[in-house]
Amino acid sequence: MQTTAEYYCAYCGEPNTTFIDLxxxxxxxxxxxCQVCCRxxxxxxxxxxxTLDVxxxxxYEE
Incomplete structure (x- = not known):
């Protein structure tokens, strides 16, 4: 089962959506x-x- 969640890029700060495998x-x-800066x-x-809250x-990934 999958759901989506939002996170903010550690580099550019833009919001991103990712799939979470519950x-x-x-x-x-x-x-x-990142979907914006590609880092x-x-x-x-x-x-x-x-509750399935994510x-x-x-x-940064080094």
Whole structure:
């Protein structure tokens, strides 16, 4: 099952939308390129398993 969530690029600050795989567990991390500036963002995704609320932190991918 998938859902979408929004995060802000660690480089340019622009909002981005990403797909979240809810079946992949409550804590996930992966790299995704910004849809605006194309730089790689390291995303840390946390999913509340009861409410399915998604929280995303980003940082520069080195």
């Amino acid at each position: 079946s992949a567990g409550g804590q996930q991390s992966y790299v995704e390129d 790689p963002n390291l995303l840390y995704v946390r999913i509340d398993e009861e 929280e995303i932190d980003t940082e």
